[in-house]
Amino acid sequence: MGSKRVKQFAYGLVCAVLVASYTHCGRPFETTIGANNQTSLGGVNNTSSAADDARSNPPSTNNGGNTGYLNTSKPFACISGDPGLSAKKARRLSKYELLNTLEDLFGSAQISNSSLSSKIALLKADPIGDVDAFENQVESLDSLLSIYETLTTNVFANSTTLNSILNGCSTSVTASCRTAFLAFAAKALRRPLDSTETSSHSAFLADNGNTKEALRYAVIRVLMSPAFHQHLEMDESTVVGTRIKVSPYEIASRLAYGLTGYPPDATLLNAASTGQLVTLDQAQAQAQRLVTSARGKAHFQRFMIHWFRKATDTDPDPIVQTELGISPTGLGAEAAEEFRRFTDYVVYQKEGDFRSLLTDPTIFPYTTRLATLMGTSQSTSAVQSAGARQGILLRPMMTISSGKLTNIVNRGLMIRRQMLCNNIPRPNLAVIGDRSTGLADFPHEKFANRTVVTEITKSTTCMSCHASINPMGFVMESFDPFGGIRTKEKIWNDKGQVVNEFAIDTAIDDLNIYAEGILPAANPVDMVQTLSKSETAMRCMSQQLFRYSRVRLPAESDGCSLNTVTDALRDGKSIKDVMIHNLVNEELFWRNIPKKDGV
């Protein structure tokens, strides 16, 4: 490969990294490369004509792109009487739900037993955030059987453990043991057994001599049954028009898994059995209890991970050691914990709303390293930042990258996709290849990162997406790649030496939230303040909550539910209440009649 080709390849690679994971975004802009040349190095102006055009032709937000968001640029459609009409497939329990359910049945010590870890590792991992990638095919039954055989062997080997799970079964299958087993089966299935199931399970034990080994396999049978590892809603006792009223036990499951990731607890099941789960108020009371439980809080923290798709903690580049005198190792985890403390503070202590989530200036510099990174003193309690750190987007966890350069495109993409729910597809590699040609004149050593990104993405095709992506990333340029606040952009070589410095330019003419008019921003705080009032962002969060709690994409007919949440966000309801609104609305009580014709 000749040197020119190597250079081209390198630029192609840069471009590919920068535009990682999207392709051509809808209709190309009308501007041409030639038209942009004049201002291509001058910062934001080079995108203005493209942005103008994009205002009338915004990036598709509902075109079946790979992220599957509904259009957030306008209110969702809500036809009175529609709730529950969207097609709801039976869904398998996610790995998270399955393990939580097993933990509920057998105790955490059993589930974390080392004899199970390698078997559990074989189960399909839950995709982080991307519910469209959730594989709903039934889990490998071989894997499940293997887990359950080991699990029950462990449980049955210890009479104390066995007795704690199946009371009265430690020595033999007595009448009281059978009662305990049937109660266990009902708990596992999250509903009372019907008479056929009761007879069938009893007969299974009786036919097999009521031995302990038969009991062990009876337990495995319960765990292997589709009613256990699927969210099956099959009660059809009340059909109204084209909808079916969901039974109280099914409501209990919806609430419990949706708000805690665990099966219904005894209180919830009791409410279902006593007719205390049939009105919105009743469901709301239960939801209130669940959302503030330890499980509910952990479930919310998991939502934040899924919302922003931050499954792992990124440590910054080792250059941070030279720059700030702090070790990068484990810094990402500390930033994640800081993020967790912040969201816990806003949601559960302050009972803050959407605006608080995006703009509250409280920080938690609980380690020396974090304090250094955040330019403050270490403290074990909450600290008010000087103002540059606001809300969830401007924290170290959201700004740390593992390279020496800020990742403008990824930062912009994160906001477009996660905060505004734009469907931005994967990049077209052919276009990237085209863009690599002729970019050798813009090395990072000589140009600010913003300039390089502007140049790389200035083509008409690239701008069809980058007109909306780049501004969000440019605004964030006041955060260095370690997550710290900077006033200058430093360029380091491989030896960690600073080879160049550039002034930081964070100003943009328009955030390009197209439905909301022209929204300039001088800095990241301006941006989060704007986002905190953005209807588009609120509609997006309503979708994020919906997707997380139901592990499916919302459909057009889910519009009423989504609007309920958006309204709550706009009205300044606490995030805690918003989580409840997300599940406890009219849709909670309905499901559609399953389509049986395969079309």
Added chain:
Amino acid sequence: MKYSMMNRRMFLQGAGSLLAIPFLPSLVRAQTASTHPFFVIVPMRECFDRYRTWSLNKSVGYTQLDTETKERSLLQLASMDGRISEILHAGWNPYLDKMNMFTHLSMYSSSNLHSETVMGCADNRGSGPFFSIDYLIRNKLKAQGFNPALDLLQINFQSSLFSDYTRLSHWGNEKRAGSIYDNAYQLEQKILSAAGGTGGGTTPPPATQNFKGKMVDAVYDDYRKVINSGKLSAEDRIRLTDAMDQWSEIQGRTPASTVTQVGVCTMPSKLKANANLGEQQRHAIDLVTAAINCGILRVVNHGLIPLGDNVGDSREETEIENHEYAHANRTSKVEWGVWRADVVRYYAERLTALKDETGKPLLDSGMVMWTSEYPGFGLHQAHGRTVITVGGAGGRMKTGYHVNGGNAPLSRAHITIMKAYGLSQAEIESKGEVGFGEYSTRPYTGDIHYNGVEWDIMANNLNPKNADFSFDSKGHAKFTGSDVEKRKAFTSYLK
């Protein structure tokens, strides 16, 4: 979620292939458990009634298999409202994945008299060019070493029509058994003998416990119940059927649960005094299935003539009532069809309850073939014939389908069934005639449409063109013009 939307055709194809899955364990185990082959044919007088009783849900589309044959899944049909038709109600659902319905078949014979139609071979009153299906299958089983104590049982409750039925299927020169009233005692004695003369059945051998095998079987049943509940969407059914596929593999690897009924011959309760027709039928089926389970009976011909517990009594009534019924076009009498269907369903129920030595339902080892003289009340139609089978013939029959034969000869279904029992074409044509049945040169109109819509499992005969039994020469030539055509089977359903 990664469960992509499929177009209708893809879905049906997918569903079609998946619907065979519930039988996978049957197949696996049948290969090692073909020690109980049996064949029961239930011919009906008149009455595979068409509209109002047999109408199938048209919203479940077909998958075209070839130029004539189309198929769709029975599970899909039933899932529309929990049943296949007014007659095949939800009580059939547990057996849907073990059934096939061959419909839209035609009779290419020169005459449509009673005696020539039930077996479809137009054997011309017992001396025609073909032996009947039950006889040929019985011979095949004998050749395979199955020599039951009681040969080719004929069950018939209606003495006055018995002579008619003796002509319906050709047993060559062999003397056939008489009606159930003649045979009941004989059958009971045989069962008693096999049961050790105690009348109470032998003590089963002690079972070796295999909890895992039983658990695996129980889970399989749990899946079936959910899938067959009629409460799932098509997509969910496919997904769970997929899981059943996985489970079937596990089942295949797991030693079968021990079953205690091997070799047990249990005498059913005696028929109570003054039993009505339904009780008589069910008692006969109790006897027959017990005898099959004992291995003393392999092939049964059960003529089904009555219409209800107290309707169409054969002993006291004359032929007139049945004949009046048959020609009166009393299509509103759905309950008569239900009653007959339930008699056949009782076979499925009993044969499912009885297990072979591997724990597999006896039903899987053989087949109940249900057919009728005519496709509807009132007319001697030549077209729109139906054959319904329950059971997989020892795993050699793919099941779970409604098969629209596209007006192909009725014999195509018959040949399919015989091939499932291992008969060669030479054995089928043992009297020297090609194919199976008469292929008359008399043309007729085989119109299977009503107002352009395929709305009925029966070919509808409301089209005036059909009233004279005329044949469409073009269709006739297509299906009877060559030996290849005459010998065709529905090979898609043979394993």
